[in-house]
Amino acid sequence: MFVLKALIKLIFTFNLIALGSVSVAKEITSQVEELANQNYYRKSLISLLYDNDIDYRSAFDCTSVMFEVPNDRNAIDAACVTDFDVLWISTSMGPKQRLGSAYVCPTKQDDILIKKLKTLAYESDKTSNGIQYYMGRTDGWLRDFENILAIIVVDNMSLSCWSLLRR
Numbered sequence: 001m002f003v004l005k006a007l008i009k010l011i012f013t014f015n016l017i018a019l020g021s022v023s024v025a026k027e028i029t030s031q032v033e034e035l036a037n038q039n040y041y042r043k044s045l046i047s048l049l050y051d052n053d054i055d056y057r058s059a060f061d062c063t064s065v066m067f068e069v070p071n072d073r074n075a076i077d078a079a080c081v082t083d084f085d086v087l088w089i090s091t092s093m094g095p096k097q098r099l100g101s102a103y104v105c106p107t108k109q110d111d112i113l114i115k116k117l118k119t120l121a122y123e124s125d126k127t128s129n130g131i132q133y134y135m136g137r138t139d140g141w142l143r144d145f146e147n148i149l150a151i152i153v154v155d156n157m158s159l160s161c162w163s164l165l166r167r
Helices: 002-039 042-050 111-120
Strands: 064-070 076-081 086-093 099-106 123-127 130-137 145-154 157-166
Touching: 002 042, 002 111, 002 130, 002 145, 042 099, 042 145, 042 157, 099 145, 111 130, 111 145
Parallel strands: none
Antiparallel strands: 064 076, 076 086, 086 099, 099 157, 123 130, 130 145, 145 157
8 A cells, every 4th residue: 555655656746747847848849939930931831741732832922933943852942932031942752752841941041049049959960061950849640740940051151941850
């Protein structure tokens, strides 16, 4: 009986600690999501990744397309002109001939925003052409993906991009 009570107390304490950690993580995630929605077209990326009947032109409200080329990931790279910006968009195919990932790089960059997002990342990795900052995962059942802030460096120029990776 004593062992059962101790086990119940241990489980209760563990659940309180876990719930406290989750509430902090959700607050950070919602802040990251809000910033990405406002500055990196995150909602458009979600539509592009999960809505089968939508293409990048309609997802990002392109007024024109500067270029569109096939890439080595069985998808496309494109430059989309909107009313407010030029967006560099890249996609890659995953299993079952559906998009596995997509990213968008607005040409308008905000250094203060980028610094803030870097501090909100929970992990980072160097890549061959920059750094990826892992911003959090969704807890969705149907739309489950990883949010990534990618800083790409080409010819000593830096460009920040938002990427979604289907899980």
